[in-house]
Amino acid sequence: MQHLVMLIVAAALVNNVILARFLGLCSFMGVTTKVDTAAGMGMACTFVITVSSIADWALDKFLLMPYQLGYLRTVTFILVIAAAVQFTEMVIRKVSPALFKTLGIYLPLITTNCAVLGVALLLVEEKLDLVESALFAFSSSLGYSLVMIIFAGLRERIALAEVPRLFAGPPIGFITASLLAMAFMGFSGMSAN
Amino acid sequence: MAEAPDGSDTGTGTVEGVAKVVALDDGHAICEPEPTGSCGGCMSAALCGVKSGGTSRRIIARRFSLVNDVGLKVGDRVVVGIAPATLLKASAVAYALPVVLMLVAAIATQHWSGGGDGAGALGGLGGFLVGLVIARWRATRMTSQGELTPNYLRRVRTPPSGTECGLD
DSSP states (O other): OHHHHHHHHIIIIITOTTTTTOOSHHHHHHSOSSHHHHHHHHHHHHHHHHHHHHHHHHHIIIIITTTTOGGGHHHHHHHHHHHHHHHHHHHHHHHOHHHHHHHHHHSOOOOOOHHHHHHHHHHHHHTOOHHHHHHHHHHHHHHHHHHHHHHHHHHHHHHHSOOOGGGTTHHHHHHHHHHHHHHHGGGHHHHHO | OOBOTTSOBOOSOSEEEEEEEEEEETTEEEEEEOOOOSSOOOTTGGGOHHHHOSOHHHHHHTOEEEEOOSOOOTTOEEEEEEOHHHHHHHHIIIIIHHHHHHHHHHHHHHHHTTSOHHHHHHHHHHHHHHHHHHHHHHHHHHHHTTTTOOEEEEEOOSOOTTOSOOOO
């Protein structure tokens, strides 16, 4: 069980998808104007990343590797992710049309972002079993959501602060993101211990 | 604090979204949410599939109705709001609950069966299905209590986002 805890900490904090691997930066800058929206988007991405990563893992293990089709990995994973996004929308719509409509008004449409593909490719490299892969994908997306929420909170505060005109908007956002990335570098010390 | 679609702070304490009235029906306005991209947008937003939101079929499926007691007309753009806690609860019910139950069930099944991907997969699938059943029950309760109904806040007077050419 200890190695599962280590896996969660490493995927969520030490090798954070956004701040250590620099994946998913488009949504990191685009959906982090409000904490509630960022949290909702984080949960949606957690669902998509976990489901698509499990499907990608199974496809890689039972089809691509046995038949030496590794060179088709990226293309296959992109197709699986696109299908997972459609599957997610379909499932939510079947579970509750009212929920589907409400989330459609207030949350951005789930689209394929590089974090989803990045996590799927990383877990294939790690050579993990099914549960470890699922946990790795879930923890990575948890780290993604955590950073989105922290950054949205910071941006809500910055919106109320007096920022010099030249730094207003994206520039101060990038400066804040770089400070946050440096703070997260502190977690890399945990792997050394 | 709430933020209007044009970036101004409205201070209403709600999460806001923009929709367009596409039809009127017996005292109700049928609205279509304006798609928002999950990225910040850039100078090539007009050419980007991410920003444009998706197919019309997907948008039509998201249509909802509002009680039209403010004289809305077809083509009006309106701001609708929902409590932040409700949005979080809805996201948790729809997305977090099935995934968390899937993971817990997969880990538990694999642990008790002594390892093996097959058992973990079956357990995960079972947990996922149970999660969907619970999500359905919770969503039905939220719907019956009117929590998921968007509230009309005001009309929008600014042009739709993405119509500017971005060349200035």
